[in-house]
Amino acid sequence: MTEEKKKTTSVDKTEKVVAKEVATVEAVDDGTMLEVAPETKNDSEAAKLEELPEEIRKKLEKQKAARTPMKGKRKKKTEKKRVSSGKAFVRSTYNNTVITLTDNDGNVLSWANAGLAGFKGPKKATPYAAQIITRIAVEKAKEEYGLSEVKVFVKGVGTGRESAVRALNANGLNITYIKDITPLPHNGCRARKPRRV
Secondary structure, rough: OHHHHHHHHHHHHHHHHHHHHHOOOEEEOOEEEOOOOOOOOOHHHHHOOOOOOHHHHHHHHHHHHOOOOOOOOOOOOOOOOOEEEEEEEEEEEEOOOOEEEEEEOOEEEEEEEEOOOOOOOOHHHHHHHHHEEEEEEHHHHHHHHHOOOOEEEOOOOOOOHHHHHHHHHHHEOOOOOEEOOOOOOOOOOOOOOOOOO
């Protein structure tokens, strides 16, 4: 009896696996089979992404409303260029974190820092602030330019550097390359005295 139960459960498991594989293949009208990629973990995570906190969203809307358009001649609206790949620069210091998204030539597409999101004082250098400002910068670059893939350059020793890189990935940008470009002295100028925390 127990052997028969084991066999039936193993058969059930294989049927479930086969059913999952079959679900990824669809028939097209002309008789050919088309393979459909199954939902990946990243797709479901992107759907579950929570929006910006209420306070920060209000502050950003207020800042947007405060910016008044310049009076005078209006320029013709030109189509904004589409940039699929670019660079992300993360500058993380003891006091602040700045995220800049550029195209491959270095022209700035969007940027954000902790002060822009409404953080003050020591909260500006926290990993949470880095996460929020990364989301702000990525949303703007995606909306206006269609940015989807970045090379990341990290500079500085602050606490927000790792969480900023993770947030870039979590907000739907494909990271192809990460490089630390923190400047290192080769015994040039005399170093500052060590920071006491």
